[in-house]
Amino acid sequence: MKKHSQTFPCFLLLSFVILFSSCQKQVDETSSTEIILEENQESTDPLPSWNDGKTKESIINFVTKATTEGHPDFIKKEDRIVTTDNDGTLWSEQPAYFQLFFALDRIHALASEHPEWKNKQPYKSVLENDMKTLMAQGEKGILEIVMASHAGISTDEFASIVKDWIATAQHPTKKKKYTELVFQPMLELINYLQANEFKTFIVSGGGIEFMRPWTEEVYNIPKDQVVGSSIKTKYEYKDGQPTITRLAEIDLIDDKEGKPVGINRYIGRKPVIAIGNSDGDLQMMHWAESNSIKNLQIYIHHTDSTREWAYDRESHIGTFDKALDEASQKGWALVDMAKDWKVIYPYELKD
Amino acid sequence: MKKHSQTFPCFLLLSFVILFSSCQKQVDETSSTEIILEENQESTDPLPSWNDGKTKESIINFVTKATTEGHPDFIKKEDRIVTTDNDGTLWSEQPAYFQLFFALDRIHALASEHPEWKNKQPYKSVLENDMKTLMAQGEKGILEIVMASHAGISTDEFASIVKDWIATAQHPTKKKKYTELVFQPMLELINYLQANEFKTFIVSGGGIEFMRPWTEEVYNIPKDQVVGSSIKTKYEYKDGQPTITRLAEIDLIDDKEGKPVGINRYIGRKPVIAIGNSDGDLQMMHWAESNSIKNLQIYIHHTDSTREWAYDRESHIGTFDKALDEASQKGWALVDMAKDWKVIYPYELKD
Structure with missing residues (x-):
């Protein structure tokens, strides 16, 4: 997983986003008698x-x-x-929105297929982890990054890429x-x-x-x-x-x-x-x-x-x-x- | 409810559509013992x-x-x-698709607000119940009818119009x-x-x-x-x-x-x-x-x-x-x- 610059200026995005955890899927199961059920409901x-x-x-x-x-x-x-x-x-x-981190990681992952990105904005700034220059390019730059990282593949492939990323990627400061x-x-x-x-x-x-x-x-x-x-x-x-x-x-x-x-x-x-x-x-x-x-x-x-x-x-x-x-x-x-x-x-x- | 011409030539539509009945919302409820439950499941x-x-x-x-x-x-x-x-x-x-009947009825209902429709196609043929002329205008004509009958109002209003229509309108041949x-x-x-x-x-x-x-x-x-x-x-x-x-x-x-x-x-x-x-x-x-x-x-x-x-x-x-x-x-x-x-x-x- 690529490391991002630690200084993130605030930025506007089109907005996009994720989650995990020990999400409880069921309410506590109660025992069989009515009385216990009521007691549980009141006390839980x-x-x-x-x-x-x-x-x-x-x-x-x-x-x-x-x-x-x-x-x-x-x-x-x-x-x-x-x-x-x-x-x-x-x-x-x-x-920043977590989906932006996904987009940036995806640009890094795709870079070898796009040698021209090295010298082309907004990709250049992403590949150099230069968030300041990226952000200076405004919404148009961000949109190009989002499209290049999100489009052009099948829905099945995209789902699989997201799944892999979310299972392993780390938040830059919270680790x-x-x-x-x-x-x-x-x-x-x-x-x-x-x-x-x-x-x-x-x-x-x-x-x-x-x-x-x-x-x-x-x-x-x-x-x-x-x-x-x-x-x-x-x-x-x-x-x-x-x-x-x-x-x-x-x-x-x-x-x-x-x-x-x-x-x-x-x-x-x-x-x-x-x-x-x-x-x-x-x-x-x-x-x-x-x-x-x-x-x-x-x-x-x-x-x-x-x-x-x-x-x-x-x-x-x-x-x-x-x-x-x-x-x-x-x-x-x-x-x-x-x-x-x-x-x-x-x-x-x-x- | 307006009556439509009884002769409906076949036609292509963008496609659009409804239902009612004694739709059973639950499976049969079974009695309390396991044995009766199983018997019911097998016999139903x-x-x-x-x-x-x-x-x-x-x-x-x-x-x-x-x-x-x-x-x-x-x-x-x-x-x-x-x-x-x-x-x-x-x-x-x-x-014809039932939603087309809705669109036609809606044009009739709106006609008083649009006196110009009397002399303007594709509305004229709808108001004269002349399906043949309407259909001869092809998809473009149908699309105009659909838009005039479906757009320009709020979603709340549209839902209420559909509800009223579906509760009362009659199928032209099945009655x-x-x-x-x-x-x-x-x-x-x-x-x-x-x-x-x-x-x-x-x-x-x-x-x-x-x-x-x-x-x-x-x-x-x-x-x-x-x-x-x-x-x-x-x-x-x-x-x-x-x-x-x-x-x-x-x-x-x-x-x-x-x-x-x-x-x-x-x-x-x-x-x-x-x-x-x-x-x-x-x-x-x-x-x-x-x-x-x-x-x-x-x-x-x-x-x-x-x-x-x-x-x-x-x-x-x-x-x-x-x-x-x-x-x-x-x-x-x-x-x-x-x-x-x-x-x-x-x-x-x-x-």
């Missing part, structure tokens, strides 16, 4: 890595009412749709696998919602085909419940074999206004719970808010410079500015990572 | 409207092996993906609601597959937002498991309200090569069971066939001129020619509607 904290307080309470209250038949806020199962962002919401996103940098409290939240028959969807600016090879294992979220940015594809027969080839052309940017569009395209229903961490999730929140069914907005605020990263209004990744004002003003659930979360990453549980 | 025919024979046997054999742990053809739950066409596979499609023209044996097959933990997806040339308002109730297939043709959309705030507006621009034609593309976009996995009725489903069959997991192709052959319609190689709707040869040659499950199905429509059960 569904969100053990969350500190008690207003945020945790608001989530548990919402779910309890939504699943209590006869309650005015009861929600029918088919309407229990949850949409959650990925980068900065389910896993970390600093110093952990990227899928170890998922948020333990969010894994618990997904698990809790699924146990209460909410259908959980990822709705991410990250690439849909970058996420699908690992979201099932890491988050217990099926491939068909992952919504993300996409490039166009083409079906063809290569040597008689049916193949879907990835084209170097944007299909959907699943960020900002693209999130409700993606939700409508893939889910066909407004969410009742929307979870995000940045201004890029605001339109998704509004879309959930426009649901005629009772709904909940949850915002993750990165406040922990020790265990994770602390950033909001000034950050060029996961900028949380306009949405921070609106979340405070409207009383949306605002997760203060430093205060609300006992641990950040699953490996802290094992320490 | 999961496909009661299917005549015994090679076709029924091949389906039940496939499902039984796929769900028997330890069997070499066992399929893990997450891989149990079923994709089924809609028009001509789950409901009838003659004398039944369109959702009564679903195939009872297919409802049983969907129910049987779902009971065996297959995830059932519609993959149709029909419009995704034309199908979603009713597929849940009629087929017990959730909105997010419906894949179809789509037009582009735009997220915006109208009077401060979040709105998704339908644009008059094609996004995906989910037919032929578009079917594997749609499957990859929405599901991210190859099917293990693919069901269709026309040459337009052939690429979907090949995509399923390229699955490394054991898979099954099912083709519905319209052979019943009395109870439904009989057509195949020469039909301009649901043309079944190249695929008929390939199905026979490869030994795919070929459903002979006249021979294999005891009843066609659910209402026959009540007669």
Whole structure:
């Protein structure tokens, strides 16, 4: 795995993204008698890595009412749709979107097939690990890198490349696998919602085909419940074999206004719970808010410079500015990572 | 509801499409003891409207092996993906795709807002119920009708219009609601597959937002498991309200090569069971066939001129020619509607 420069200037990307962990796939199984079942339910904290307080309470209250038949806020199962962002919401996103690291590694891996890249921007700066020059080339340069690293191969090949990368690549500063940098409290939240028959969807600016090879294992979220940015594809027969080839052309940017569009395209229903961490999730929140069914907005605020990263209004990744004002003003659930979360990453549980 | 001309020449469409019935949402519930459970399972025919024979046997054999742990053809739950066409596979499609009738009715309904349509083709021929002239204008004319009837409004409005129409509109010759023209044996097959933990997806040339308002109730297939043709959309705030507006621009034609593309976009996995009725489903069959997991192709052959319609190689709707040869040659499950199905429509059960 190539080493990247340690100085990452903030940068805008088209956005793209991943995860792993000891994701619990089932709620605790209870014993056979009714009494023990009830006792267990009362005594088992569904969100053990969350500190008690207003945020945790608001989530548990919402779910309890939504699943209590006869309650005015009861929600029918088919309407229990949850949409959650990925980068900065389910896993970390600093110093840059993890999918960008994938793209950079892929350019290194492909370099031998493209000797001309040595002297051609934006590839030259990637191959020289010169992030500053790369970033100076702006969105156009990044887009070229993303396309060169993501397109031109079949969907099967791409899935296999992502799988191999995610299984081995290391985060430049945390020195952990990227899928170890998922948020333990969010894994618990997904698990809790699924146990209460909410259908959980990822709705991410990250690439849909970058996420699908690992979201099932890491988050217990099926491939068909992952919504993300996409490039166009083409079906063809290569040597008689049916193949879907990835084209170097944007299909959907699943960020900002693209999130409700993606939700409508893939889910066909407004969410009742929307979870995000940045201004890029605001339109998704509004879309959930426009649901005629009772709904909940949850915002993750990165406040922990020790265990994770602390950033909001000034950050060029996961900028949380306009949405921070609106979340405070409207009383949306605002997760203060430093205060609300006992641990950040699953490996802290094992320490 | 406007009456259409009774003479429908065959026509090509971009393809688009619906259903209703006494769709059983659950498998028969069994009594409490193990013995009764086993007896029930053995004695209950999961496909009661299917005549015994090679076709029924091949389906039940496939499902039984796929769900028997330890069997070499066992399929893990997450891989149990079923994709089924809609028009001509789950409901009838003659004398024309039902969604076209919706489009024509919609043009009539909108006519008062567009006085210029009276003298302007292709609208003029629609308003005069002159199908021959309409069809003579070819795909361009049909596309204009589809766009004028499907675009320019919000997704919420469109869903509500479809719901109202499907609840009341009548088929021109059968004199039944369109959702009564679903195939009872297919409802049983969907129910049987779902009971065996297959995830059932519609993959149709029909419009995704034309199908979603009713597929849940009629087929017990959730909105997010419906894949179809789509037009582009735009997220915006109208009077401060979040709105998704339908644009008059094609996004995906989910037919032929578009079917594997749609499957990859929405599901991210190859099917293990693919069901269709026309040459337009052939690429979907090949995509399923390229699955490394054991898979099954099912083709519905319209052979019943009395109870439904009989057509195949020469039909301009649901043309079944190249695929008929390939199905026979490869030994795919070929459903002979006249021979294999005891009843066609659910209402026959009540007669």
